[in-house]
Amino acid sequence: MRRALGSKIALYIVLALGALAFLFPFYYMVVGSLQTDVDSSLAGAFPHPGNLTVENYVAINGRINLLQGLVNSGIFTGGVILGTIVFGVLAGYALAVLHWRGRGFTFGLALLVQVVPFQLLMIPLYVMIARDYGLSDSYLGMILPFFINSTAVVIFRQYFLQLPPELFAAARIDGAGEFRLLWNVALPLVRPALLTAVLLTFIGPWNEFLWPFLITKDASMQPLAVSLANFISNIAASTANPFGAMMAGAVVLAAPAVLLFVLFQRYFTSNDLGSGVKG
Amino acid sequence: MSTDVAPERTGTATSPRGGEAPARRRGRRLLGAQPLGILFSAPYVAFVLLVFAYPVIFAVWMSFQDYFFAAPGAVVDRPFVGFDNYAAVLSDPAVWRAFGNVGIFLVINVPLTVALSMLLATALDRVVRARTFFRVSYYVPYVTASVAVVAVWLFLFSKEGLVNNALGPLAPDPSWLVNSALAMPTIAFFVTWKGLGFYILLYLAALQNVPRELYESVSVDGGGRIRQFFSVTVPSVRPATLLVVLLSTITGANLFTEPYLLTGGGGPNGASTSPVLLIYQKGIEQQNPDQAAAIGVILMVFVLIIAALQRRFVGGEER
Numbered sequence: 001m002r003r004a005l006g007s008k009i010a011l012y013i014v015l016a017l018g019a020l021a022f023l024f025p026f027y028y029m030v031v032g033s034l035q036t037d038v039d040s041s042l043a044g045a046f047p048h049p050g051n052l053t054v055e056n057y058v059a060i061n062g063r064i065n066l067l068q069g070l071v072n073s074g075i076f077t078g079g080v081i082l083g084t085i086v087f088g089v090l091a092g093y094a095l096a097v098l099h100w101r102g103r104g105f106t107f108g109l110a111l112l113v114q115v116v117p118f119q120l121l122m123i124p125l126y127v128m129i130a131r132d133y134g135l136s137d138s139y140l141g142m143i144l145p146f147f148i149n150s151t152a153v154v155i156f157r158q159y160f161l162q163l164p165p166e167l168f169a170a171a172r173i174d175g176a177g178e179f180r181l182l183w184n185v186a187l188p189l190v191r192p193a194l195l196t197a198v199l200l201t202f203i204g205p206w207n208e209f210l211w212p213f214l215i216t217k218d219a220s221m222q223p224l225a226v227s228l229a230n231f232i233s234n235i236a237a238s239t240a241n242p243f244g245a246m247m248a249g250a251v252v253l254a255a256p257a258v259l260l261f262v263l264f265q266r267y268f269t270s271n272d273l274g275s276g277v278k279g
Numbered sequence: 280m281s282t283d284v285a286p287e288r289t290g291t292a293t294s295p296r297g298g299e300a301p302a303r304r305r306g307r308r309l310l311g312a313q314p315l316g317i318l319f320s321a322p323y324v325a326f327v328l329l330v331f332a333y334p335v336i337f338a339v340w341m342s343f344q345d346y347f348f349a350a351p352g353a354v355v356d357r358p359f360v361g362f363d364n365y366a367a368v369l370s371d372p373a374v375w376r377a378f379g380n381v382g383i384f385l386v387i388n389v390p391l392t393v394a395l396s397m398l399l400a401t402a403l404d405r406v407v408r409a410r411t412f413f414r415v416s417y418y419v420p421y422v423t424a425s426v427a428v429v430a431v432w433l434f435l436f437s438k439e440g441l442v443n444n445a446l447g448p449l450a451p452d453p454s455w456l457v458n459s460a461l462a463m464p465t466i467a468f469f470v471t472w473k474g475l476g477f478y479i480l481l482y483l484a485a486l487q488n489v490p491r492e493l494y495e496s497v498s499v500d501g502g503g504r505i506r507q508f509f510s511v512t513v514p515s516v517r518p519a520t521l522l523v524v525l526l527s528t529i530t531g532a533n534l535f536t537e538p539y540l541l542t543g544g545g546g547p548n549g550a551s552t553s554p555v556l557l558i559y560q561k562g563i564e565q566q567n568p569d570q571a572a573a574i575g576v577i578l579m580v581f582v583l584i585i586a587a588l589q590r591r592f593v594g595g596e597e598r
Contacts, residue, residue: 007504011402015409018399019416022476025431026419028441032434040434040441091323100316101309106324113331115586117533119555120575123562124334124341131348148326178315207424209536210555214563225426229540232430243434250427261422265415269480 029254032247033057040243056244057252063239064231066252069224072139073253076212076223077205079143084152084201085194091148092156093182097168107157113150119210121145130215137218146205152197159193160186195267199260206257224253335579338572346569364573374574377552380463380538384531384553387467392527393520396475400482401512414483418476425473425536432469432541456542459550466537466551470530478523485519486512525589532582535559554578 028045035044036053060066094100095107125145135141163186171185187194209225216222222230228249239245261268310317342364349355368374403413420428435442436455443450451458455465493511502510513520534553538545545552545560554574562571 008406011406012409014402015399015406015413018395018402019413021472022420023416025428025435026423028435029427029431032431040437040439041444042441045441087322087326091320094316094319098311098313098316098319100311100314103311103316103320106320109324109327113327115529115582116331116335116579117529117582119533119535119558120579120582121331121334121338122555122558123568123571123575124337125330126563127341127348127568128334128337145330147330148323150327153323178313203422207422207426209424209426210559214559225424228430229426229536232426232433232540233543243437246430247434250430254423254427257422257424258419261418262415265411268418 026254026258029247029250032243033251035244036241038241038243056241056248059239059241060231060245060249060252063235063245064224064227064249065220066224066249068220069222069227070252070256072221073206073223073225075139076142076208077202079139080146080149080205081198081201083143083147084149085197087148088152088197089156089182089187089194091153092158093160093186095153095157096160097163097181097186098178110150110153110157114154118145122210122214125211126214136215137221139221141215142212142223143205145211146208149197149201149204152201155193155197155200156190159190163189192267195264199264199268202260203257224249228253338575338579341569342573342576344569346572348566348568360569364569365577368570368573368577373549373552374554374557376549377554377557380551380553381531381534383463384467384470384534385528387464388471388531389524389527391468391471392475392478393523395471396478396482396523397513397516397520399475400479400486401508403479404483404486414480417479420473421476423473426540428473429469429537429540436465453547457547459547462542462546462551466534466541469537469541470534474527474530478526481519481523482516485516489515521589525586528585529582532578 031045031047032038033056034047034052034054036051036055038044039051057066091106091110095103095110129141129144130136133141135144167185168181171181176184205223207225208223209229212223213226213229216226219227228246231249232246343359343361344357345360345363346357347355399417403410403417406413433456434440437443438454438457440454443454451461455461489512493515494507497507497511533555535555538551538553538556539559542551545556555578558571558574558578561574562568
């Protein structure tokens with residue numbers, strides 16, 4: 001009994017140390033964003049009322065338009081989620097439930113896409129999208145390379161595969177067409193999977209830096225991740241409290257994703273991820 | 280492509296290598312029993328061909344040409360130059376340095392990621408209370424934009440930052456991110472910290488499949504928790520470990536945001552330059568897209584070899 005209690009305590013100590021290591025930078029981000037003067041001493045990690053201000057949020061907003069950045073990130077992310085849910089569900093359903101020539105090949109393609117990193121295609125995509133199609137500084141150009149998330153296709157297929165085949169057979173005997181089957185039978189049953197896919201898809205474009213950084217030169221079109229990065233690498237030094245302003249921008253960029261995942265944490269469990277990356 | 284497909288329903292099995300089900304052959308004509316599937320997946324296939332297959336071919340073609348940016352629609356001569364771009368790239372010490380940096384990154388990142396995520400996942404698997412809190416706190420860095428957490432790390436690891444203040448006289452000089460020996464390791468630590476939550480979730484999924492009897496048989500033999508961990512847990516989650524190694528390698532091959540922002544575009548004398556950062560600098564900043572494409576192709580081959588090796592060693596997939 002005693003030994004069991006001892007090892008339980010050890011487990012919790014390990015887990016708590018882990019949590020501290022993961023959460024402290026976030027706590028520090030918030031504290032730093034609220035400090036009037038940067039205080040990077042050990043005592044500075046604990047805010048004291050006399051040194052608190054929202055001035056940093058005003059300062060960063062004066063340099064980069066936070067609201068515009070959030071709107072751009074939102075449109076970029078929304079477009080990717082829309083494409084992934086609509087066309088990803090269709091493809092996932094076709095891969096799991098229907099029999100057609102080329103099904104195996106298409107599934108192989110979906111797995112292959114996940115292995116070859118997007119960054120390697122950066123130059124040809126840049127030439128195609130920015131130079132040949134003239135889509136730089138446009139939402140379409142931002143969205144295009146991410147329009148349908150292959151990981152989501154594989155997840156959808158996985159979920160549709162778990163539905164009992166008798167269900168489809170029965171509905172077909174009743175004379176339901178494939179569209180009705182998908183809409184009235186399959187989709188209502190995989191609703192949790194849809195939410196998981198929305199969450200997973202959200203992080204990609206919301207956090208993406210390299211691609212929008214390449215194709216948006218116009219500040220009013222930049223997603224927040226890009227404008228904040230430009231602030232960090234170019235402008236921060238000329239602000240009165242550079243770290244404070246940087247932290248304020250970081251809080252605004254991080255908050256939507258963190259809130260989403262905390263609120264919907266039960267839709268984001270290890271099992272979904274397993275199926276997503278394992279195929 | 281790291282693993283094979285999950286089990287399919289009997290009678291409709293389609294192997295990932297494009298075989299066709301033996302069943303329903305009578306109803307099958309040219310397009311299969313339900314040609315609607317072709318229509319349903321057409322948008323996705325078109326998307327993959329447009330932003331994936333075509334750019335890959337384009338990149339390979341570009342790397343063998345004397346390719347340069349021209350005004351759209353302008354007719355310019357872009358001669359075939361064979362392996363010239365590759366020769367230029369491979370004789371550039373900066374390229375070797377960048378690939379060496381990926382090596383440094385992997386040597387630090389992979390063992391740390393595997394050890395820490397396995398340890399934390401096993402601990403998390405054994406406790407009942409506060410599980411959700413721990414799980415969520417572990418994946419918060421993973422779901423947050425790199426740009427946002429890079430800002431905090433810049434603050435923490437700056438010359439006058441909290442980390443150096445805590446270390447006092449032990450603080451490195453020059454500081455972490457401007458020190459040519461420490462810039463890349465600091466990036467590796469950062470990326471390990473950021474991605475760990477995702478790998479913890481992967482291991483948690485793998486741990487669900489470990490038969491409890493195995494643990495019991497070890498404890499019947501008088502083995503303690505530590506013995507159980509090394510003789511049951513570690514071998515049982517081997518497929519997950521190999522997947523983690525593969526994904527870490529892909530991450531390492533993809534580094535861009537961290538070296539660009541954390542170390543101001545590649546660190547002192549390129550101490551933390553990554554291949555993707557070089558692709559950006561050569562292709563976009565210096566207008567040499569052909570050389571950039573050559574680096575991209577070399578990198579892609581490198582990742583595919585790792586993926587193929589991994590597939591070879593893991594073979595089938597347990598679910």
